[in-house]
Amino acid sequence: MTFEPGNRVRVRASEKPGHVRTPEYLRGKTGRVESVLGEFPNPEDLAYGLSGRPERLLYKVSFRQTDLWNDYEGPGDDRLYADVYEHWLEPDEGETT
């Protein structure tokens, strides 16, 4: 699944064991694709000595802090960016921003 800047995406709520680079605090959260960072070998495979191919698209995704934390202390415009691999993202068709 490929995405473009501006697409709304949700981070999969997967509980995949082993080495992953998608932090727990992002799982199940909705954000917006900011940019495409390129293609890289999959770190989840590289961690175990596998080739990590085919390469995966890496996206810079922005999240509203008030969407990530119930008790966020700060204005609603504050954001967080994380670099998330394509296989951790799914499209989000929700109405809320």
Added chain:
Amino acid sequence: MAGVHDLGGSSGGPIDRSQHETEDWERLADAITIALDKKGIKTTDQHRRALESLDNYRELAYYERWVAATEKLLVEKGILTSKEIDQRSAEVARRWSGTR
């Protein structure tokens, strides 16, 4: 269930802003880890995976974790054994005055 290393959003206390003098053994730990990476003997991703698998992750200091992870990978790859590292460490400890 977040891994032991997956700290984003966990509760935490005030940030200790003091800086300790980097010790020679820490420079060595840093250099050996990266040198092994540059030679293709282990990779950053393998190193991270090894770090994350440490039972005592929360108890060890930063470079202590690096040494433990590097050892784990060297043993996993059959390059060294823990026993010989134990033996040599004991010799080092005996010979050395233990400063830095």
Added chain:
Amino acid sequence: MSEAHGHPHHEAGAGQTISPYAHRIRAIEALLVERNVLTEPEVQDQIAYMESRSPENGAKLVARAWVDPEFKTRLLSDTKTAAQELGIDASGPVEFVVVENTPRVHNLIVCTLCSCYPRAILGRPPDWYKSFNYRSRAVKEPRAVMREFGFEPPEDVEVVVHDSTADVRYMVLPIRPPGTESLSEEELAALVTRDSLIGVSAPRFAGS
């Protein structure tokens, strides 16, 4: 110095014993060299590589970007190549991205999963950056964290946190302090602190 919550460490300091891991890494080094897995020069070269990198590199990049708008554009679009222009070798598999502070946006960098940092440019990160408390709190309460560093952006400035979760390393391009029009590039670089390159605080003011 403790990184873990309330757990003492065995690091050498006044009256403390050295970490057992110090012996272990020396043992590992000796064994690896004996087995020709690594050579002594390779280890020494890597030590030298790390020692030659420091926040001064970041300060130089920032100062040049402040005085030269075209360099700034290059720094923001292709950091590695721009760094090379100033003799800073950041080559390697890792990507670097510089994020710009503006009057509307203040950036803060963290790596919650391990402590990724633009080492090839700035050298080793400070202890606090690697601490569990920073890794835990920077994503969730960035403004409180910055307050601990004595810095408080106004409420109408958006705080943007970058969690370096993949193979991109981030560095902040801070705002040029006011009243610095007459300063030389070298004098400007002296205002750029390491902490301002991470985003927990702002550069020094001229004359401070």
